Amino acid sequence: MVEELQINNKLNSEIVLNAENINFSYDNGYKVFKNINIGAARGKFVAIIGPSGIGKSTLLRILGGFLKPDSGEVKLLGSKLNMPTPEVALIHQSIVTFPWMTAEDNVKLAMKAKRMTGDQMEEKARESLARVGLDGFEDLYPKEMSGGMRQRVAIARAFAADPYVFLMDEPFAHLDELTAEGLRQDIYNILFSGETPLKSVIMVSHNLTEVLELSDEIYILNGIPASVVGKVDVAMKRPRNPRSDEFNANLDMLYNYLTPPRKGEEGKKK
Amino acid sequence: MNVFLLIILAVLATAGRVIGLVILSIVTGWFLAYASIKSKFFENAYIILIEIFESVPVITFFPVVLVIFITRIGGTLGVELAADFLVFTAVVWNIWMGEYQAFKTVPNEMAEVAENSNFSLFQKLRYLYIPFSVPRIAANLFPSVSDGFFYITVSEVFEVGIHTYQSFGAGSVLNTFVADANNIAIEGTLIILAIVIIIIILILREFSRYAVSRYTLDNDTPILKRGRLNMKQTARAFSVLSKNPLSRLATYYKYREADKHEDKYEKTLKREKYLKYVYASIGIIILLAILYSSASLIISVKSGEWQILFSKTPLLLIGLGYDYVRVGSILLVSMIIAIFLGYHLAVNKRAEYAGIPIIQTLSAYPAPIYFPFLFIFTEPFIFSIFGGFTNELYVLGLGFVSTFYYVLYSFWMGVKAMPSEYWEIMKNLNMGFFKKMRKVILPSTFPYLISGVSSTINSAWGGLMIGEYWPHIYGTHTLYVHTGLMKTIDISTSSGNIALAAWGSLIFGIIVAIYSILFTRRMMDMAQKKYVAEEGIYSA
16 A cells, blocks of 8 residues: 555656666777766657767667666666666667567567466457557567558557556657658557556657657757757647648757758858 | 387387487577576686587597496496487587577567566566577577487497497397398388488478578568677687676676665566576586596596507597598588589579478488498499599598588578579679679678588588498498598497597597687688678668
């Protein structure tokens, strides 16, 4: 009972997942991050952007407990996060499905470590697949599916773990533009539908249009070693139209953050 | 008992022995491979041992077999365990190495999904690592089963001094039939063995197809592997101690610091850490056990005996030199055939459809079983042409038939695996056969060729070991060569001079292991760094 109360108190807190003063170096000594501070609040879709090779995916793995920072802490609902947990689900850039399992078995994987009966797992797996639009495709193997369907299976698997936070590492990068567009809209609607315990999403992407379309807050990484050089609150109303002037103005602003001024352009940038 | 029933039971016993030991290798290999990817120390100890033992043929284990199983255990159980041990050492390294390589190349992303789902060790093995290793196991089953069958004549019947030890199986019943000159029973054994081997090969082919269709990753999903295997880092003894002591201390300190803020996530982290210590401890125990048994063996030999052994060492080394020339000749002929026939099989679908199953069956059919009959039918004719060189030719022939499949099969797989873009470029540039070979096919199949060459060399030693001194190959005829280390070891074993046999095996094992690490492994490293054709396409 006491534990339940503590959990409820944590859930009511504003910040779901935060990273404090993260410093990190690769094994070869290359310093990747210097004093990174990032927070994802309840109900917020947070994006992290930065130039290619800056370490966005590495940061996501630190946030998920897959990598241990040299110093600094990651906290999930106030508790220190030192290792991966189903409460923070990682969705990969590569579409990760297990080819030797059907869609349903792939989703069930997220529940194997939990004390659930076979029937409970099946019900939950089917529910998760239906949530991402794969009702009726439970028995297909990944090789029998399109890339978009397989990524939906991966997302359904993440949902089935009942996570508080989704970490999405360029989840639409390997899909064609039309499929990605459809999946983006579907996913956003599902994410905060209230039917799941999900509280927050952190996405890494190099696609600025995608970032602006989905995010409430954007952290911008730059420099060597990388640090947060800016944070943008996206105030545009939803649904967002990528062809609108407001959208394009925001896009220009993000672009300016990420590209150094060329000769003769100093002072011209906003 | 009816003789044909006896033959069927004997063939089934042999097949059961080989398959049972293959299964044992697979199951033990999973746990060892998992321990290897979890503990760097265990990995280094384990891989060094596999590499050394994989490089030396079964003969090297003969003294161990005689000392442990025959003299210490003895009886029917001792003889059976000796046969099992010899077959096990013929099949296991290939499979263990394949499983280790599979576990080592599980994509990071898939491992992260398993971690993210809080899988236990058995869940990780069951849902990720074991399924991922299935295609690699399927590929390694063909050579392993072939090697297992190849050694049945050596493992089921062997003579030490005046004693002959036999365990029930195709090899031992055939030996009896040959002694009795029971030709019908001999033919029956050969045919039934062929039928059983064909059935096993057909099952393996089906299993391979199933493994590839079900367990391989999708080609259109670019997944980052954990990195190509760096054998330099895994296979060198000094890398066991390569980690800087200061950084190790710092890691330890980091773990200690974490304890102050222990929470629910850290409890599992600690369990993982303890498991690493367990794996490292197992690695240390294995190394200590080997050091201890080596030391006790050395101490048990009297100083006078050491002097005799040392005085014979130059002759043993000369014999080894002869044997290397033989292995080189076998390899050269095998490679020439492999390049022409392998290319033809790879580009001609009809030839491939018929040829590959035949090659697989032939490779699994143990040459020592049928070779005596080939010998008796062809020897008068060959002798009339080659005279005093006849025996040498037969020994080379036995080495060749027992091993050339490996390089042929590897080269064929390499040509099949070449990116289709390369074929288009070759057509586009209108290249002739030799230009194609020189400029594109040989370089892009180099990793496969090296792997095939390595297997061919290892198996050639097995052929020489049986052929260089084969008493009563048929009737009273003995096949032997003038000089050869394998011959010396064979004669020492059968005359009961175990010390000389063990000394010869040890010298042989050391030289072959050094050769493997200095030459084969370097070629492998180079092949992986420079000649991986697929990367030429993906990186473009």
